[in-house]
Amino acid sequence: MARKVGAALLLGTATVAGGAAPALAQTEAAKPAGYAALETLFTEWRVFEYSGTRDGAPDYTAAAMAKKATELKQWQARLAAIDRAGWSTSQLIDYQIVRAEMNGLDFDLRVLKPWERDPAFYQLLWAAISDTPAHEGPMAHGEIELWQYKFPLDAASAKKLTAGLKQIPPFLTQGRTNLTANTRDLWSAGIDTMQEQSDALADLEKRAGNREVARAAAEARKATDSFVTWLKAELPKKTGPSGVGVENYNWYLKNVQLSPLTWEGEVALLERELGRSHAALRLEEHNNRNLPQLAGATDAASYEAQATKAVKDYLKFLGDNEILTVKDYMEPALMAQRGTYVPPERQNFFHITMHRAPMTLWTHFYHWWDLQMTEKDPHPSLIRRAPLLYNIWISRAEGQATGMEEAMLYAGLFDDRPREREIVWIMQAQRAARGLASLYAHANIFTMDEAKAMQVARTPNGWMSPTLKLLAGEQQLYLRQPGYGTSYISGKHQVDKLIGELAEAKGKDFRIKDFYDGMNKSGMIPMSLIRWEMLGKDDEVKKIGAY
Structure with a gap:
């Protein structure tokens, strides 16, 4: 799939649409009016947010970041000055998206400072595509998306890849x-x-097939x-x-993720969901x-047959039961x-899940439909078309993917597969356990090792290996990106809540297909904004300071 992610896409979008860098002197001009100004x-803004370069590499030096922090205030003033009188709800939502992105940069400059605190920020080469709108966690501009290249390389691709690799040294x-920061777990x-x-x-x-690319890769290595x-x-x-x-x-949840929850609220929610998942699992068992x-696949042939059948069965179920509109790309x-x-x-x-009951994980793979939707049916709003910065999409992306697992259990997908119902609860418990552990890590109650130990201990039936790479990778991401580890459950909570509120509002006219199709039309934006657009209620966004 020819999908561009991260800073390259964002800069490309801005360059095509706007051309040169902004004139900050406009801050002093007459108050702008109308949606066109936004x-x-x-x-x-997207041009400004993209980091400049220094010595052929992205510039995250202290001087550059101090300058960006000063200029950010001018951008925020320009945004606040826009006259929003008479705007539609959808236009007001777009305004809040831009405000959240500016708050995201503010948080990075004041608190997260990944260029100072996190050695993983200096990864520029990405070998695999992400299943989310952009890569998970803080990411430097200038990324090299190796998965986008087709080998053997043509001349243009070789030139582009060589230039990207030369940024690394x-x-x-x-x-x-x-x-310069003293952050042991992130450093390790x-x-x-x-x-x-x-x-x-x-x-x-080894596989470059091009002398210049191979030389640049060797120097970068x-x-x-x-x-x-x-x-x-x-x-x-x-x-x-x-x-x-x-x-x-808490500031980050409210002002960047536009979440109605707090650290304390997420602790309560995840503790409840962890207990509920364990109890439901034992009752299913x-x-x-x-x-x-469940025996699971024992060789390549049995795995392929099982996985393929599960895809077809799942999509047939969705269509036959009018859960959502089944698109050709699904x-x-x-x-x-x-x-x-x-x-x-x-x-x-x-892997354990996929080899025993792949359909349970296919429900979470709503992610891949989101990516196809973004590419093949882009949102009409310029502001929602490219991936939002600072992982602002997590409540929608991870919340819906996780919510789909349990939703399909209740919709009847596993009625004739009773043992597979158990796996749905194991997945829910694992996500609650790792999210709860990440909350304690961000509060500096747990070290990363303690967070990993909790995730292993509280994932049912010994399915979370303490030695395989998945465990360390998950807790590292959640420590790097506040709110990510909890977004699977907290986002699911917001999806569930919205389904209930819409059902109450529509009564006998409520259709689950209308919900999923409507949510998809809103795009990859925070669930609080989707609620505002679909339900027409702004009480939640007002509570978190939007408007």
């Missing part, structure tokens, strides 16, 4: 100066991330290896916490006590992600 501002040199986890970049570069060097050696040497000096703290976490256990999107057989000793949590 579109103009948004286009220019000077960016890592800059990182040694920028990385970042070593593994950068080692993975080195491994990916070594593989690229050498610089990455040197960076890893430096990180390891500095690690003993790092003794401080990595969480942002409860006060900052009791009800199925006389049934044979089956190919799932087929492309069905994976291959993995031996038991190498199966992580999701």
Whole structure:
């Protein structure tokens, strides 16, 4: 799929639409009026947000970030000055999206500071596509999306890839100066991330098929290896916490994610969902006590047959039961992600699920339909068309994907597969456990190791391996990106709530298909804004300071 993500797409969108960098002197001009002023501002804002360069690499030096912080205030003043009289709800929502993005940069500059606190921020090479609108977590501009290249490379692709790879050595040199924070867990986890970049570069060097690309990959790998050696040497000096703290976490939820929840509210919600999932699992197991256990695929052929059938059965169920509008792209999107057989000793949590009951995980793969929808049926609003910055889409993307699992259980998808119902609850419990652990890590109550231990201990039936890479990767992401670890459950909570509110409002006219189709039409934006658009109630957004 030819999908561009991250800063490259955002800059590309802004450049096509707006051209040159913005004239900040407009702040002093007459008060702008009308929605067109917001579109103009948004286009220019995306150019500004994109980091400048220094020595051929993205510029995140202290001087550059201080300058950006000063200029951000002018952008926020321009936004506040726009006259919104007579705007439609959808236009007002677009305004809040731009406000949230500016708040996201503000939070990064004041609190998160990934260029100072997080060595993983210096990863530029991305070998795999993300299943979400953009890569998860803080990401530097100048990213190299290796998965977009087709080998053997044509001349234009080789030139582009070579130029991208040449950013890596000077960016890592800059990182040694920028990385000044005392954040032990982020530092330790970042070593593994950068080692993975080195491994990916070594593989690229071997298969490049182009002398210039291979040379650039080799130089980038050498610089990455040197960076890893430096990180390891500095690690003993790092003794401080990595969480942002409860006060900052709450500010981020309210002002960037536009969430009606707080740290305390998320703790209560996730504790409730963790207990509920465990209880439901044990009741399902009791009800199925006389049934044979799920055997799962035992070889490549049985896995392929099972996974393929599950895709077709799932889509037939959705169409036959009028759950949502089944689009032509849905089956190919799932087929492309069905994976291959993995031996038991190498199966992580999701492999275990896929090999025993793949349809349970296919429900979560709503993600891949979201990506196809964004590409094939882009939102008419310029502001919602490209991925929102700072992972502002997480309540919608992760909340709907997680919510679909349990929703399809109640809709009857697993009525003739009783043992598969158990796996739905195992997945819910795992997400609640890891999210709850991430809350304690951000409050600096837990270290990352303690968060990982809790996730392992509270995932049912021993399915969460303490040694496979998945565990460390999940808790690292959630520590890097406030609100992400909880978004699966907190976003699901908002999806469930909206279904209930719409059903109450529409009474006998409510149709679940209308809900899912309507939610999709709103785009990949926070659930609080989707609620405003679909329900017509602004009480929630007013509570979190929007308007």
